[in-house]
Amino acid sequence: MIALTxxxxxxxxxxxxxxxxxxxxxxxxxxDTKETIIRHLADRHDQEATTKLIAIAxxxxxxxxxxxxxxxxxxxxxxxRTALLIELYDDQRQDVGVREWIIRRLADRxxxxxxxKLIAIAxxxDDDDLRExxxxxxxxxxxxxRTRLLIELYDTMANSDLQETVIxxxxxxxxxxxxxxxxxxxxxxxxxxxxxxxxxQLARRP
Numbered sequence: 165m166i167a168l169t170x171x172x173x174x175x176x177x178x179x180x181x182x183x184x185x186x187x188x189x190x191x192x193x194x195x196d197t198k199e200t201i202i203r204h205l206a207d208r209h210d211q212e213a214t215t216k217l218i219a220i221a222x223x224x225x226x227x228x229x230x231x232x233x234x235x236x237x238x239x240x241x242x243x244x245r246t247a248l249l250i251e252l253y254d255d256q257r258q259d260v261g262v263r264e265w266i267i268r269r270l271a272d273r274x275x276x277x278x279x280x281k282l283i284a285i286a287x288x289x290d291d292d293d294l295r296e297x298x299x300x301x302x303x304x305x306x307x308x309x310r311t312r313l314l315i316e317l318y319d320t321m322a323n324s325d326l327q328e329t330v331i332x333x334x335x336x337x338x339x340x341x342x343x344x345x346x347x348x349x350x351x352x353x354x355x356x357x358x359x360x361x362x363x364x365q366l367a368r369r370p
Contacts, residue, residue, distance in 0.1 A: 182212045189216070199232050206236035221252055227259045234262055238269045246273055250281050264297045271301035286317055286326075296329050303333030311341045318345070328361045335365030343369065 182205065189201045202220065205213040221233035234252055237245060252258060253266045267285060270278040285298040303314060318330040331349065334342040349362035
């Protein structure tokens with residue numbers, strides 16, 4: 165293993181071709197060396213390197229290496245990469261931490277396709293932590309239209325913990341529609357816990 169690691173590092177320093185890097189990745193048993201190779205593959209911007217990175221992101225047995233591949237693939241902001249991130253999110257083999265990271269990167273991208281995916285995650289039967297992350301990301305950007313989406317989520321959810329997340333997100337927004345919704349919840353929601361949560365947010369108002 166030591167010999168292979170030294171060979172890999174020498175090859176990287178010498179600027180080896182993509183085929184050599186792919187071969188070294190497949191032969192190596194050292195995760196640090198593999199992560200270094202992933203970074204060098206990302207710098208190559210050719211189809212063979214991209215194909216290998218996608219294969220690692222989708223199927224490597226090591227979660228850390230899958231995440232490393234996902235991170236470098238996300239650095240490109242094209243529509244194709246957005247579609248790939250959504251595909252990787254939908255792959256149930258992905259670790260929850262990787263999927264949370266993908267949610268945050270989708271939120272950074274802007275545009276309709278990432279937005280619709282965040283909404284779909286928030287409405288889904290996915291892990292509650294993933295849904296909460298999507299809700300928080302929806303609240304980080306956008307104007308009144310984003311507030312409308314959050315209110316719609318609140319009104320259609322049956323999960324009180326996630327509804328409380330929406331309340332906290334609405335409390336961080338500055339537009340009047342968010343505050344009006346909080347006032348409505350505080351006055352008439354059927355759950356005393358949710359009424360209390362809305363009151364706490366309203367109490368923060370200057």
